[in-house]
Amino acid sequence: MKKIIHCENQLDHWQQGVGRDRNGLFNTPDKRGLEQLYHSTGPFFFGAIRLFLIAMIVLGILWISCDAKRPFRIGFVATISGRVAYLGLAGRDAVQLAVDQCNARGGIHGRRVELIIQDDQQNEDIVVEAVQALIQADVEAVIGPMTSNMAMVITPFLNESRTIAVSPTVSTGRLSGKDDYFLRVNPATDETAIHSAEYQLRSEGVRKFLVIYGKGNRAYSEGWLKIFKKRFVAGGGQITATVAFGKGEHQSFSEIVHAALVNDFDGILIIANAMDCALICHQIRKSDPDTIITLAAWGATERFIELGGRAVEGVTVVQNFNRDSLDPAYQRFRKHYLERFRQEPGFPGVYAYDAAQVVLTALDNRKKGQHLKVSILSIGEFNGLQGKIIFDAYGDVKRSNTFISVVRNQKFVVVE
Incomplete structure (x- = not known):
């Protein structure tokens, strides 16, 4: 009981002495006074504190300086090997050009931009690994992917990590109108599919x-077909047969086309990548040189003409891209791209460059502590190579024009 009273008295004594009597805090039988402690150890003790504080300030300055010089990291993910590599290769080259031009101008706020490239191989497991590697590398944004299937796979991982992706060419309607971390500079399939149906x-x-x-x-492909069919049938047309191929099947294109041609039709619509479209056209022309053939936008690349040769003459395509555009921005880009890569950029190169400029512009204008998605949507309107890119609240866009082109003398020529 005495011990408890003694503790209470000591506490009362401490409370009375704070701010009034420094020695009162320590003038107990078993402790030395503060003044004695200071005189005996003060010079060393307080000198050490000063040195510690100075060291921390210096380290903080060095950390800030290093962080200011650390490059902005941007990821790029696309298929750059295999059958659908053309989209990814053109996209990669265009993004690299945009990054190099940015760095040549001094970077962003004095910091260089570093591009980290991943090949998704058009494989669902590999694209997940590729995106997770970019997230772990702490990228500011991902440019890509270039195909709709890959976008569907990675979007949940983007949302979970709050990492933004800006796709150059993905157009599936399944990702439209969603408040997520997937944005794109290519419109959803509705515009091109409807325009194609109406033209036909x-x-x-x-x-x-x-x-x-x-x-x-x-x-x-299935989303594009659904929209095309709805508009075409509403206008009095018919889809007499639908033939799907690929994904684990081992039929040759000769077998696929031979089986398809037994149906009744006036024309053939192909929805596939550029290589497959060209090979199918070759098989069709063997049976009927005059068959009317049209493509969805996906297959309408320079690779299609290169592989198709005479078999693709007269084929019509629909796109939001005009190769004959006289827009000065497009002409400058095309000149630089041709000089460096010795080939046409096509729509994947143009859209990828636009996507890169959206990311770089948003980084340059981002407010302190602002997420890049907020920065992009706050700016809202960007200058593209062929007109304005205007984002809605969900990161979807509309393009001002849709074009019908026909292959003539190994070139895409706009006819509408």
């Missing part, structure tokens, strides 16, 4: 279409 309805003698499509990018 205006064409003489085309009322029944046979459709051949690839299953390797179903999020795109």
Whole structure:
């Protein structure tokens, strides 16, 4: 009991002495006074504190300086090997050009931009590994992917990590109108599919279409076909047969086309990558050199013409991209791209450059502590190579024009 009273008295004594009597804090039988402690150890003790504080300040300055010089990291993910590599290769080259031009101008706020490239191989497991590697590398944003199937796979991982992706070419409607971390500079499939259907309805003698499509990018091909069919049938047309190929099947294109041609049709619609479109055209022309053939936007690359040769003459395509555009920004980009890579950028190169400029512009204008997604949507409107890129609240865009082109003398020529 005495011990408890003694503790209470000591506490009362301490409370009375704070701010009034420094020695009162320590003038107990078993402790020395503060003054004695200071005189005996003060010079060393307080000198050490001063040195510690100075060291921490210096380290903080060095850390800030190093962080200010650390490059901005941007990821790029696309298929750069295999059958659909053309999209990814053109996209990669265009993004690299944009990054190099940015660094040549001094970077962003004096910091260089570093591009980290991942190949998704158009494989669902590999694209997850690729995106997770970019997230772990602490990238500011991911540019890509280039196909709709890959975008569907990675979006949940982007949302979980709050890492933004800006895709150059993905157009599936399944990602439209969603408040997520997936943005794109290419419109959803609705515009091109509807325009294509309406163009075919205006064409003489085309009322029944046979459709051949690839299953390797179903999020795109089946969505595009659904919209095309709805508009074409509403206008009085028919889809007489639908033939899907790929994804684990081992049929040759000769077998696929031979089986498809037994159906009744006025024209053939192909929804596939550029290589597959070209090979299918070769097989069709062997049976009927005059068959009307049209493509969805996905296959309409320079690779299609290169592989197709004479078999693709007269084929029509629909895109939001005009190769004959006289826009000065597009002409400058095309000149630099041709000088460096010795080939046309095509729509994947143009859209990838636009996506890179969106990311770089948003980084340059981002407020302190602001997420890059907020920065992009706050700016809202960006200058693209062929007109304005205007984002809605969900990161979806609309392009001002849609074009119909026809292959003539190994070139895409705009006819509408």
